[in-house]
Amino acid sequence: MLDSPRYGERWGRHWLDVAHYGETHGYDKDKPRRNAWPYRDYVIRAFNEDKPYARFVREQVAGDVLYPDTPEGLIATGFLAAGPWDYVGHAELREGTRDKRIARLLDRDDMLMTVMSTFSSLTVHCARCHNHKFDPILQSDYYALQAVFAGVDRADRPYDDDPALFAKRKAILETLRKTELGINPIEAHIAELSSDEIERLQGDAEELGKRRTLLNHEKSEGKTAEQQARNAELDAESKMLAEQIREIRARVREIRLGMLDATERERLARLQQDEKRAKAAFDALPKPHWVYSAAPYFKSFGTFTPSLEPRPVSVLGRGDVDSPLEPAQPGAVTAVKALPARFKTSHEGERRAALADWLVDEKNPLTWRSIVNRVWHYHFGKGLVDSPNDFGRMGAKPTHPELLDWLAVEFRDGGGSLKQLHRLILTSAVYRQSSAGNAEFERIDRDNQFLWRMNARRLDAESVRDAALQIAGDLDLTMGGPPDEYFWFKDDHSPVYDYSRFDPAEHPKERRSIYRFVVRSVPDPLMESLDCPDPSLLTPKRNVTMTAVQALAMLNDPLLIEQSRRLAERLRMHSSDFGQQLDLLYRLALSRAPRPDETKLLAGYAKENGLENLCRLVMNSNEFLFVD
Amino acid sequence: MLGSFGGLALSHLLARDAHGEDLNGGLHHPAKAKRIVQLYMSGAASQVDTFDYKPDLIKRNGQKFDPGGKVELFQSDPGPCMASPWGWKPYGECGKWISDLVPHIGSQADKIAFLHSMMSKSNVHGPATFMQATGFVLPGFPSLGAWLSYGLGSLTDNLPTFVVLPDARGFPPNGPGNWGAGFLPAEHQATMIRVGREQPIHDLFPPESAEFIRDSSEKATLATLEKLNRAHMDQRGGDSLLAARIQSYQMAARLQLTAPEALDISKETPAVRKLYGVDEEMTQDFGTRCLVARRLLERGVRFVQVWSGADNGFPRRNWDSHENIEKDHGQMAGEMDRPAAALIRDLEALGMLDDTIVYWTTEFGRMPCSQGSLGRDHNPFAFTSWLAGGGVKGGVSYGASDEWSYKVAENPIYCYDLHATVLHLMGIDHKRLTYRNNGIDRRLTDVHGEVLGEIVA
DSSP states (O other): OTTSHHHHHHHHHHHHHHTTOOSBOOSSSOOBOTTOHHHHHHHHHHHHTTOOHHHHHHHHHHHHHHSTTSHHHHHHTHHHHOSOOOHHHHHTSOTTOHHHHHHHHHHHHHHHHHHIIIIIOOOGGGGSSSOOTTOOOOHHHHHHHHHHTTTOEEEEEEEOSSHHHHHHHHHHHHHHHHHHHHHHHHHHHHHHOOOHHHHHHHHHHHHHHHHHHHHHHHOOOOOSHHHHHHHHHHHHHHHHHHHHHHHHHHHHHHHHHHHSOHHHHHHHHHHHHHHHHHHHHHHHSOOOEEEEEEESSOOOBTTBOOOSSOOOOEEEGGGOTTOEEEEOOOBOOTTOTTSOSBOOOOOHHHHHHHHHHHHHOTTOHHHHHHHHHHHHHHHHSSOSSSOTTOOSTTSOOOSSHHHHHHHHHHHHHTTSOHHHHHHHHHTSTTTTOOOOOOHHHHHHOTTOTTOSSOOOEEOOHHHHHHHHHHHTTOEEOOOOSSOBOOSEEEOSSSOEEEGGGOOGGGOSOEEOGGGBOOOSSSOOHHHHHTTOOOTTSOOSSOOOOOOHHHHHHHHHOHHHHHHHHHHHHHHHHHOSOHHHHHHHHHHHHHSSOOOHHHHHHHHHHHHHHHHHHHHHHHHTSHHHHEEO | OBTBHHHHHHHHHIIIIITTTTTTTOSSSOOSOSEEEEEEETTOOOSTTTTOOOHHHHHTTTSOOOOSSOOOOSSSOOOOBOOOSSOEEEETTTTEEEETTSHHHHTTGGGEEEEEEEOOSOSSHHHHHHHHHHSSSSTTOOOHHHHHHHHHOOSOSSSOSEEEEOOTTOOOTTGGGGGOOTTSOGGGSOEEOOTTSSSSSTTSSOOTTOTTOOHHHHHHHHHHHHHHHHHHHHTTTOOHHHHHHHHHHHHHHHHHHHHHHHHOOTTSOHHHHHHHTTTSTTTHHHHHHHHHHHHHHHTTOSEEEEEEOOOSOSSOOSSOOSSBHHHHHHHHHHHHHHHHHHHHHHHHHTTOGGGEEEEEEESOEEOSBOBTTBBOOEESSOEEEEEEETTBOSSEEEOEEOTTSSSEEESOBOHHHHHHHHHHHTTOOTTTOOEEETTEEEOTTTTOOOOOGGGBO
């Protein structure tokens, strides 16, 4: 089972919960992330190849720096970019505003929280405002971690499968970064230059701009011919104004360039020449692949621009961007005494590399305990520590501390093989118990903390959907690539994702749910009803609820209706005898033969209501939804 | 421990049975209110043009806007002072000055507590909309309605506890993220009802194309399903999760029976229809949704959220009037004013206003200076929300902005204080309603919030 590619898909899905992976940005204007999926495929691959855990950690935090020769390392940093991103805060707010600083603070907050919760099971983000009495994590640790991520944003980065090409492209990008670094201060100087004429021209441009705003605003939805004609007029006029504004701006720039001293002007021209040449060289290369990942450098859009060098980070009084205290030095958590808590580097990539090394150090017990506990949690439905993202004082106490430490050491010293760890757990006596009850044990340990039996569990949302496809023979096992969209999409100012306008009848085969396009702002109603978590949240363990909305989704969701139809068709193809049809249905859906009393009950039911209803009925049964 | 199924059942029991009588349905202390309807103005409704009267701004109309210090706006440089295009007059016994943009709400001034010193921690629609809805500027946190469901449980077994009625034009910024349950279990999530659509509730009934499902087959299906599920459960010693799932189908069946009736306004009297303006183009959508909200509250829904306005697209379809306040606020307020006032009057007439809170809000305010020539930019430094009914003092104003309505001058408050007050009225101590998530005992009010005693009757 561990050799099946389905293993990586199953365990990869768990990892994506922890990483809060989504394929849109979230917030207002929830734009699709068309290049997020290479990270999802990386995760599946890593599990299937049984990548040593230390390497898996290092790649996701700083793979672009630590493994610079392979695209794999770069793709892996999709982990840092997996969470939500405030499009308006980053790409529309003007540089230098308070809200822009807040947007960046919160963006780094998400990155460091994801890293420390995932790999160390620590809730460092609690220390943003001040030290806590009950927690050993210092406020200065929090800002040390902010400083680790001070030079990265989330953006699309190019990569190539061919290592030589990949290296060439990276060299060009480095040239571009350096020219930008040279140009920016000169441009900042230019923007400050003024004269009476410049002020007059800018005043003119502003007035034209106001007129243009009002013209644009007069436009209606244009349903009637008259409205459309009026809209066309307005468009033409607006375009003319835009042209005039452009001309004025060009004139202002010309005047300003004339005001620069000659050496600065020449320096700018030289840098612009370099930039142009590098851009042409980039465009001359074969088209790259792109991945949405941690990005120290990327192509600007709107007001979203790369830092080029790490942005200065200070400890903030009460977490307020207007109350900076002392500058923060990159580092990690002081409470891990065996390791240095601050990193001696100012370079962007080295900061993340240092954190990656801090995480996977043999002397850092948190990392190894954290991962074996996660694996235990997914096998038993409950971790040895029942708060997999929090081993701190606010978290749950371990039920079996010695076992946890033993597993952690076995795992660490055995090369960090997850497949070995699975084998160890799966072949244990405790795992091979049945979920049958026992009145005496029930009385002593009702919650089964001490694992005297297996926990019975409801299938998660993805498994329900995949099973419904699988039993009708409609599950397409093609792996990887861009995600499948099970909604109607309209790319608007704020994009529209409408699940009610998607007809599964038009899609004869569908892939496993891990390849489903995950929208942050608008959840898929069927998946949401089955406790599929909000991808804006770090989810180390899912809730399990039984709601009326879930029952209605299981009964009436168009996908399950369609699957009832297809499953009935499959049964008919198999045999025209009801006994054989029911037998196949039970074997497919419940992995057993029907009992005589069930056959009697369901024969009568099917005669009245047909096979489609029978299939729908069985897919709604508790036995289909629960594993013993 | 809370968060497991057992924990939830406990909170439900506490609310409905154990303390149900002596605390009037409250969780920590006696409740004054049992239910809430929230009217959420998406895109940022201007306080300067509605409830925050500034005679000085009228005098300074067209003069340079110079409040001292750097004025940092969302997307523009500040233009001159701009008086509201609407006139103002005093309303009711309290004599509250309210603009001609919202005369119907003005007529209800004696029942309303206006909060003029609201501030937001973000100047950007997405985070700010989250903040008023969930108390946090980040995505993924439970909304007020989800917290109330978690704290108080439901008042009926036939309808959801928390219902959201989005604008017919579409979702507000952040979409359904604004009414998510976050880390709270899914049973606390909102049920979204798209009033006016053929299938207002997703998956409430099978799609029409499912011709094999008939009324008779549906009865047989549910009965047979229950038989199979009971037999399965009996073999397993009565597992509580299995029992809960059987129960969920019974609840689903009740919802199928109750919801269509609750959404059907055809039997409302002509007088009521007129009151809400459901037969007039301007007020049809918002009026119908306010009337549906009242019907849901009557039938035991705990929290109904009614949105005015959609996302920030073009042409404008919400309150985000950067270009032309008169045109766009004229439209939005024209849709909202009469139905909102109707809701207060109607709840009062039905004797429900005493224990129903009407909660009007928006994500931030707008600037007293102009943007472009006729619009207003965002103002997170001062804006107005208001409450009515459900134990709230009427005809009062709390806090104040400065002479322009630019920044708060007295008693600054955030949504934390408003949320704390609303929970207080519902019988909940906001500091004690917590849920452990990833190592933090999360609260709706984070680590903030003071109950606004001055507006509690």
